[in-house]
Amino acid sequence: MTDSPAVDSPIYVTRPILPPLAEVMPYLEQIWSSRILSNGGPMLKRFEAELAAWMGVEHLSIQCNASISLVVALRHYGITGEVITSPFSFVATSHAIRWAGAEPVFADIQAGSMGLDPAAVEARITPRTQAIMAVHCYGIPCDTEGLADVARRHGLRLIYDAAHAFGVRVDGKPLVAEGDLSVLSFHATKVFNSFEGGAIVAPDLETKLALDRMGNYGIVDELTVTETGLNAKISELHAAMGLALLPHMDDALAARAAVAARYREGLAGVAGLDCLCPARDGHNSYAFPIRVGADYPLDRDGLYDRLRQDQIFARRYFYPLISDMPMYRDLASAAPQDLPVARDVADHILCLPIYPDLDPADQARIIGIIQRPVA
């Protein structure tokens, strides 16, 4: 993996990991020799097989990014009615619902998991509701049992935006096996990247092939197109990047866990600060969110600005709430008084830099500033 930045260079909230270039070259040579650049070529097939084995799932459809895969997932079930979703997420979650031709309906989240609250979801169900799209925010598992129960009792599809959940296991089982479908992101900013990319974890081969087809214009064969699909394909180059990085993921996850452990230790006992990702086996330490409370000397934005003075670019993921954005705020479900937990979390959250090769000296500097923000 690549070297760490110099001490005085900017520190961003994340930094992608890359495999050694020498390990990428053999894959590129194969592409150059085959001239197969896209359309479900050998590199993609191998990437799907090796990734499924690594994750411990049987079927997945690798696509160009999570945003498009969320659209494909909804289109697969023909969902055009209401989809109950979280306002506390990256905009892609609600945008995908709209691009699929459906309408997002916001429900409040739980304070602990920061995922959808099953009771709040149930209260939002109408005759037009067709699906729940929940988000495993920062890779913290939603209340999957509670959501599955609501979905089952009301005959709704349950689709997880699992963009943050690469590698997360609960009681040894991959979190992405929950729900009808789970969508992962392999964007540069994620735990695992193929530069750009995403995947839908499917329950069976038939569903996987249908998702592949939906992502390839709905083409069955040269003469047969069965549905209004779109182009969700990933190139062979992207598949090669993913393949080359995959063998490094166990080390990368261990390195992330070590960074998270140093933050937990360094920030323990700082009045007014809470670390929101529990130390838990099977977590992926995708992000390191903290809550900046009233007993801290600065408010959340004050700490964000203080860190920026030292070129440390923490991020306020996810503020503002999606439900406050201009294209959604007029929805009835966006009323602020109905989303009190999401609002409270969004107003106090700050995500600290975390990535496998974050230099311990840089991290000590970040912790030192947070411990004593005011000189």
Ligand code: T4K
């Ligand atoms: N669902 C959820 C819950 C998501 O969080 C996301 C994406 C999606 C769906 C959609 O997934 P994709 O369609 O992308 O597969 C970033 C990412 O662009 C976005 O993928 C991600 N969530 C979101 C949480 O973060 P920005 O606008 O904050 O990214 P940006 O460009 O400010 O990058 C953050 C920092 O990362 C930079 O300050 C530096 C570093 N960085 C970034 C890139 C792109 C690098 O060091 N190298 C890079 O190549 O959205």
